[in-house]
Amino acid sequence: MRQRTYELWYALAAMIGIALVYVPVAVQGVPRASGVFGHGLGIIGFLLMLSTETLYSIRKRTRGKAIGRLSTWLQIHIFTGIIGPFLVLLHSSWKFNGLAGVLMLMTAVIVISGFIGRYIYTAVPRTVDGAEVALRDLEGQIAQIDARLQALGLAARSIPAAPPVGGVGAVLGRWLHRWRYRRQIGATLKTLAAADPTSARQLRRLLDERFRWQRQIDSLATARRLLAVWHTIHIPIGVALFTVAGIHIVETLYYATFIK
Known part of the structure; x- marks a missing residue:
């Protein structure tokens, strides 16, 4: 049956490691979102969030021979879904006004929704490979x-x-x-x-x-229904999040390139 997983602990350890790098820099002054360090955090965070949104979904739809267990990809999905938003939070310079504020709010909603989804998901018995148990x-x-x-x-x-x-x-x-x-x-x-x-x-x-x-x-039946309802809510929120993120990126590039 399903094996014990540690992706939440790995994510916590990674967040602590990132904080140990961020805090000494922030002591000298909170890194600006438009600075090299802030931009780096934002880019890496966005790429992790993008991988969260795409890689696990692609793996679920892969037929025939696939790379890695579905359960392993789910753990990666959860890990990147925590670390990516954390990096984006640090990228924000703790300023939440305008479109960036809306983006952070939506990011918080999607992360909370993800935790709820994980909790419901674990109520459905599965094998080590992630398949449902009959x-x-x-x-x-x-x-x-x-x-x-x-x-x-x-x-x-x-x-x-x-x-x-x-x-x-x-x-x-x-x-x-x-x-x-x-x-x-x-x-x-x-x-x-x-x-x-x-x-x-x-x-x-x-x-x-x-x-x-x-x-x-x-x-079992209730958990399956809840998971289906959760998917109908979580996925549109994710699409909306990346739409807003795309607008934010285009806006940032526009002002950085044409307006100085």
Whole structure:
């Protein structure tokens, strides 16, 4: 199934590294957007944002033999989608008036939308390659866990039932539901841990896995619908963003070339 990803941590590390370069320069005076340093930030940031908008989409539509896993391209998409806007923010010289201000506002909206989309995306179970997992495969995972629970002497029917949650709440509030379920089974596990710590740890892991698979089954249809709705909102915002960015670039080149 899907492997753990670290693109958010990589993005955070990259932002810290960029800040370590930017701050010493800014101490001497905030770099002007029209200066060499400011222009460099803007160009690199825009190129990263452009790659965010295009490369992953191209990879999704590639048929036959493709370069790299789709899940890897998604991680790159998320990474560049964070670092690009961050560089554009530094390029702005912290001035948000006029068209540049509108552009930064739209950039902030698209980044926030991206985080929401990623959260919804992770609610849909996928393989390591990024393909969706079929419902029967999810049910098969639960059956395997039930068999392992029985091997530990715990029947599936004796497992504390997770509180029923459906609709949007099952997708957006899944971490809260998991926390509540862990509290619900905490007393049973605590009693078992006193007698057999090893079995208690194994049981907790199995119950966590079973809860996760069951929640994914319960929320699968809703997650797919939410993801479809998110796409219909996110993509037009991205198109509008790059339209405004194009106008901003043309405007900048015009004033830099013809009006001095």
